[in-house]
Amino acid sequence: MNKAKLVVLIIAILLLLTGVAYARWTEQVNILVLTKTAETKLSYVDYTTRMDGGKASVSNGEGAQATVVFKEIRPGTGNSVTLRFKNTGTIPIDIDDINVLYVSGYSDDYKNDITLIVSGYAGEKRFLERDKKIHQWRANSSSSNHDELYELPVNGIIEIICDLEFDEIKTKENNGQDKKEDSKKETETPDIIENVSFVIHVEYSRFNEK
């Protein structure tokens, strides 16, 4: 057998083998996988007030923040607004911090006399309390906490209580006077009215599998 014939024979065999390979049967199955991911969402719900005097209102309550306005507050009073936020997402969320932003409205004359105490509650459990003079909040809006304060379950509610305390003003007239003259002191206190507004922003993050 010469060389040419050998080559032809090999090609023929290869083609035959290829034909066999193509003739192989095949089968397959299909598995379709649909995966939906979770959502994290903290939503402002509503507010309540407890006033010694003056007025309070909450506006622009949206998502994880709301604007609180105290109007016509007087020295010697303590007023309070309680904001409620709900976990409207589909997994628990971590409450990381509560920020007090855009603090304004008060006059510099009484900036050391007004104190804002911000407390965070989940049911009976208090997970945060910060007590600062109003101008200090302006300087540092954060509670400086960056760890998880509280893990809020789905549909769970937190309450942010904003207590605004306006100290009694010590005037030249009443400083150093006897207790007996307290009633007189009150009448001598000038008519001071202050306004304070700020935004409460709740910082939260997605729950992570531990």
Added chain:
Amino acid sequence: MKKSRLIIIVAIVALLVVGGAYAAWTARTTVSVNASSGEMDVVISSASVGKVSEYVVFGKNDVSISQDKKAATVTIANLYPGAEANATITITNTGTIPVKLSGCTQERISAINTRDNKALSTTDAGMLIVKYNATAVTKTGQVKASDSSSATTATLFSNANMVIEAGQTVTFDMQILLDQNAGDGTEKALYTFKFTPMFVQAN
């Protein structure tokens, strides 16, 4: 008559007799051949739910097999970073010949944000990871292989070399998880992908 001529005549006669005998035999012999071909077939014989992370919604009703047993649908909800859902799909060789797992494909059909139906970024789309463990019952016993992918398309188990005898099974344990580092862009998203195990005749 010469001896050589006699031999030739005898030889011719002998050949004629043999030919006649041969003709007679072929005429009378019936060889009956009933050749039936084998059957190659694989079906999804069962599907079940494995470990599921807390808050992830994935139960036995979330896995279904089509009537012809050639397709299955797995639906997982509320997956979040670091969480996982596990499903087990068993494929049985219901044919009459051995089949070989030639490979599997994983194809992402979509990865969208369900708030606006827009496609996720490439990074966010790649945050869904699927890990597979395959276990086949072969002639020599159980053979195991693993593979995983988060890519848009991937070819898996191409070197698994699993031959499943007739009546035996290959099981795929699927672990579907969202990367621990998945960003906010993966929230409220829908990932859809198709996993296709492919088989050829073994011989």
